[in-house]
Amino acid sequence: MNRRTSEVEQQAGVSHVARIGTPRFVGREAELTQVVRALFASSALVLVEGEAGIGKSRLVRETLAALRTHTAGAADPGAAPVTEPLVALCPPFREPLTLGPIVDAARQRRSDVSGLRLSALAGTLRPLFPEWGDALPPAPEPLSDPGAARHRLIRALAELLDRLGVRVLVVEDVHWADEATMDFLLFLATRPTQRISLLLTYRAEDLPADSLLPRLSASARQVADSSGGQGNVRVTLGGLEPPEVAQLVSSMLDDELVSPAFAELLHSRTEGVPLALEESVRLLHARSDLVRRDGEWIRRTLDEIDVPPSIRDAVTDRVGRLGAEAQQMLLAAAVLVDAEAEPVLAQVSGLTPDEVGPALREAVLSGLIDEDEAGRIAFRHALAARAVYRRAAGPDRRAAHRRAAATLEDKRPVPVARLAYHYRAANEMTQWRRYAEQAADLALAAGDHPTAVSLLHELLAEGGLPASDVARIAQKFPLLSVTGYLRRADVVSTLRSVLDDERIQQADRGRIREQLGRMLIHLGEHAGGVEQLQRAIPDLADSPSDLARAMATLGGRIGIGSLPAAELRRWIDRAASVAESRLPEAERRILLIDRITALLDLGDPAGWDLAAGFPTEQTSSQGTLDLARLAMNTGDAAMQWGHYQDARRRLAIAGDLSRRHRHQRLRDMTLVTIAHLDWFTGAWSGLADRARHWVRLDDEPVMQLDSRLVLGLLGAAAGDDPTAEDAVRSVRDDAARRGIAEMSMESTGALARLRLAAGDVQEALSLTDDAVEVVMGKEMWLWATETVPVRVAALIAAERLSEAEDLVSAFAGGFDDRAIPSTRAALETCRALLAQGRDEHAEAAAAWDVAAAAWQALPRPYSALLAREQKSFCLVKAGEGEAALSQWTEVAQGLAVLGAKKDAERVAGTIQEHGGKKPGRRRAGRRGYGNHLSPREQEVVELLLSGLTNREIAIALSRSPKTVAAQLNSAMRKHGVSTRTALAVLVTQTRFGAMADSAQD
Known part of the structure; x- marks a missing residue:
């Protein structure tokens, strides 16, 4: 294109721009004032939201400049001075190193930590800062629990920032942040003391669905409300208006005027996005389409040349006008992603020493890359970097990645995460596997188990591993972290494929099977998990830890297979024997929890004795989380046994500990169990809404099933959900398929009761056939609570009284008067049903009274009310009609208050059939209870x-x-x-x- 001014243009007063500058900060003055004022105050959380290129990074740069040049008193008299902020940038690719953005920022702030007076907790930082090994305290004992390990690491990193004097932490592009980094930010935002102000930028459209950012914002506001702090400041950046577009373009053109028509056209084509505006102006300049006429800048021919519709097109066109060497330098910067010094950029570019200088100057003059205060060079905008990267040919990209890897290998500490990234992009798979495993090891050591799972899964799924490496990599999977993270079905599928590899040695195969089995159980696939564990045990003789864990897990899977309770108890005892003789204390403690849980699931009171002896004074994070897990498991068992008050106490402890130690899955499980307990105890107000929340929890089948069951039971009792019975049936089918015995039994009993109430005796019998056979065959009388009473009722309805009597006799003999209140109430219900079936009306009324009292003592008011309803039928037949009507009236009112509308209407209809008056609606609230407790x-x-x-x-x-x-x-x-x-x-x-x-x- 001709770059000289024509004679016609000169005569018309037209001239081309000689140079183009960097745009000034335009149109964001109010936002800047708001952000700076918030950061001058203490403990602020400032969120800057906006699409790519909208100016988030520019606002951050202006904010940092304001913080450096202004005093705190200038913005808010009396506030504490703000020190130099710490700036972290989340890279656009997944950083496999735990807390990578924060770690890199801290490393740039200080080259060593001597003199910082760090506590022993800082030893946790060794995997993240190996170059500080001589100055850091010794590494503490590793933790197996991912939540505990991560929480300890987060506390250590927070202490480091405190010692560095950081009072403002800036994190850009948090939509790319790894989960550990978001956990760290949440921790900082909710600390009651030593709060650090946070300035975070992000793109709302790129936030993951499960991002912690909304939770971080809500938690920070709660802390601020309670402490009187600044709280949240949210700034949403939109496009510039046409007058502001004119100002921005003018600032790039020596502050000369810009024609309104030109500004309007740019606004319409770019929607006022600053980066798109800047790139468009630079492209127009490169094409000589930007001219000055009569004192203002205009487009040469507004109707002929269109502004590019996207930044990518603009960048691609600009890069195409550069020399080949400058383009190669830009590709090197795009490949490196992170800012690097000139020598690194030169090596990655592949240019000769003579070519580097001119190429770098041309690339910098293009305005696409820039040099920071530390002399490091990087793209000014991530979008431009990606555009350059994508336009390059595949072989050129791979060659640049190989040069990048070779260059970075000389760095200390070795950036294993970046090396894995570059070797993978270069298709150098052997080197990629080497560094990916090292990155996974670092993630495991730092407690970032989700990242470790991602890397390990990728290594196994990629194929090509030597046989000796396959088993080693597979055994590194942190079990608990697979639950709730990533595509767990893919991980399981990969482990199955590993087992099909004939090269795997027998001992290694056993370890992989044991891990796969426990993983399947955590996924709610109990039957498949038990199968893998049984196949693993013969191969685990030389691995006592894995052997004991497999045995304990098998002993607790009482719902699978045909083994009776006594045989399962032997598995549990064998696991205890192995644990006591060969394992260290931490592993014995974990296996003790497994043993307690299994015993209580078997209905063995010895589990309570062991739980009472569990050490409650735990000083380590792992020990505290073991307490939380024990409280959760025993709370669930107490609910099954009918110790409802004790269950609430234990679950409250589990919820508090898991909340304080940020073990989200354990806390979720606790809250779901509390919701189920609320169903039993009649605390139905708001319960359906809570259950619906947990039903929507992705990738947690056990929690979803539990919540679906509660929803179905509530809907059936209220009569306001026509799909309630189908919901209970689907839970029953899914639980049975997965081998989740307790849930299968409860849903089977509930479904059979619904069918019996509908008059379908045969289906009620069919539903309970297998369930009761399992109860009797395994001698698992704890499960009789939900299944045997409805089976007895169905047998009596089918005029099979003798079978019902035999079943109740077996129930009473097997129960053997154990201290299981829920089972005792179920047995009393069965006895009342038998008396009623024999037409012993007075005796049946008394038996129903005993059953109702047993249910109410738990308390389980719904079951108690239904027992009193049956008592009234017996009273009528015994000639005590007035007492029956009085009792029915109380039952109807109780059911209505509880929320069992359908049952209340049924009882009201019964009252009218027997000549009574339909009970009025009972008032809700305090007045309905008088001086009695609600x-x-x-x-x-x-x-x-x-x-x-x-x-x-x-x-x-x-x-x-x-x-x-x-x-x-x-x-x-x-x-x-x-x-x-x-x-x-x-x-x-x-x-x-x-x-x-x-x-x-």
């Missing part, structure tokens, strides 16, 4: 007696602390006391007095 107040008082604080009670009941405090105040008012202690003493004395009166009677 069910919700009673729950709060029960947990108070267990020694829980208001906060722990709130967690256990899924209520707010304010609601719990209000309900305790109401309970104190009704009892005429003014303190929690007085309330506890009065309730306890009242109960002892009632027990004494009962004993005298």
Whole structure:
């Protein structure tokens, strides 16, 4: 293209621009003031949102300049001065090194840590900062739990930032941040003390669906509200308006005027996105399409040449106008991604020493790359870097990646994550495997198990590994981290394919099978997991830890196979024997929890004795999380046994510990179990909404099934969900397929009750055939609670009374008067059903009374009310019609208050059939209970007696602390006391007095 001005243009007063400059900061003054003012205050969280090229990074640069040149008093008198911020950048590719952006930023801030007076906790940082090995404390004991390991690492890194004096942390492009980095930011934002202000930039459209950013924002606001801090400042950047477009373009053209028509055209083509504006102006300049006429800049021919529709087109066109050497230099910068010094860039470019200088100057003059204060060179915009990278030919890209890898290998510490990235892109698979495994090892050591899983899975799935490497890589998978992360089905599929490799040695095959089996169980595939464990045990003789774990896991899978409880108990004892003789304390503690859980699942009270002896004083993060896991497992067992108050206490402990130590999956499991407990105890208010939340939880089949069951049961009782029975049936089918025995039994019993109530006796019998056979064959009478009563009712309805009597006799004999309240209530229900089936009306009414009292003592009010309903039928047949009507009226009102609308309407209809008056609707709220405690107040008082604080009670009941405090105040008012202690003493004395009166009677 002719770059000289024509004579015609000169005569018309037209001239071309001689040079083009960097645009000034335009149109964001209000946002800058808002951000700077927030950061001058203490403990602020500033979120800057906007699409690519909208100016987020420019706003950050201007903010940093303002923080450096202004005093705190200039923005907010009396506020603390702001020190030099620490700036981290999240790369556009997944950084396999845990907390990579923060680590790189800290490394740039300081070359060593001597003199920082770091605590022993800082030894955790050794894998992240190997170059500081001489100055860091010794590495602490490794933790097997990913949540504990990550939390310890996060605390150590936070301490490092505190010692470095960081008061403002800037993290750009958090939509690319790894999960560990987001966890770290969440930790910083919610610390009650030593808060660091955060300035985060991100693209909302690129945020992962499960991003922690919304949670971080909400948590920071809660902390700010409670402490009086600054709280959240959210800035959303949009496109510039036409007048601002004119200002920006003018700033690039020596502040000369820009024609309104030109500004309007640029705005319409770029929507005011600053990067698109800048690139378009530079392209116009390169094409000589930008001219000055009569004192203002215009397009030469507005109708002929169109502004490029995308930044990529603009960058591609600009790069194409550069020399081949400059293009090669730009490709080197795009391949490196991170900012690097000139010598590194020169080596990666592949240019000769004579070519480097001119090529670099031309590339810098293009405006695409820039040099920072440390002399490092990088693209000014990530979009431009990607455009350059994509336009390059494949062989050229691979060659540049090979040169990048060769250059970076000389760095210390060795950047294994970047080397893995470059060798993979260069298709150098042997070297990629070497560095990918090293990166996975670093991630494991630092507690970043999701990243480790991703790398290890990629190594196995890629193929080509030597036989000796296959087993080693497979055994590195951190089991617990697979649950809740990544595409777990893909990981399982990959491990299965590894087992098909005939090169794997027998011992290695056993270890891989053991790990695969436990992984399948965590995924809710119990049957498949048990099969793998059984096949693994013969190959694990030389691995006591793996052998004990496999045995303990098998002993707890009581729902799979035909082994009776006694045989399963032997598996558990064998695992304990191996653990006690050969394993270190930490592993014995984990296996002890497995043994306690298995024993309680078997209905063996020895599990409670072992749980009582578990050491509660734990000083390490791993030990504390072991306590949380024990509390969760025993809380679930206590719920199955019918120790509902104890279950709430244990689950409250589990929820609190898992929350404080950020073990999200354990906390989710605890909350789902509390929701199920709420179904049993009649705490149905708001329960459906909570269950729906957990139903939507992706990749957690056990939690989803549990929540679907609760939803189905609630819908069936209320009668307002026509799909409720189908939901219960689907849970039953899915649980049976997966081998999740407890859930299969409960859903089977619930479905059989629904079919029996609908008059379908045969299906009720068919549904319970296999379930009761399993209960009796395995001697698992704990499962009889949900299945045997409905089976007895169906047998009586089918006029098979003798079979029902035999079943109840076997139930009573197998139960052997164990201290399992839920099973005791179920047995009393069966006895009442038999008396009713024999037409022994008075005896049946008394038996139903006993059953109702047993259910209410748990408390399980729904079952108690249904038992009292049956008692009334027996009273009518015994000639006590008035007592029956009175009882039915109370039952109907109780069911209505509970939320069992369908059942309440059925009982109301029964009352009318027997000549009674349909009961009126009972008022909700305090007035309905008078001076007696409401069910919700009673729950709060029960947990108070267990020694829980208001906060722990709130967690256990899924209520707010304010609601719990209000309900305790109401309970104190009704009892005429003014303190929690007085309330506890009065309730306890009242109960002892009632027990004494009962004993005298």
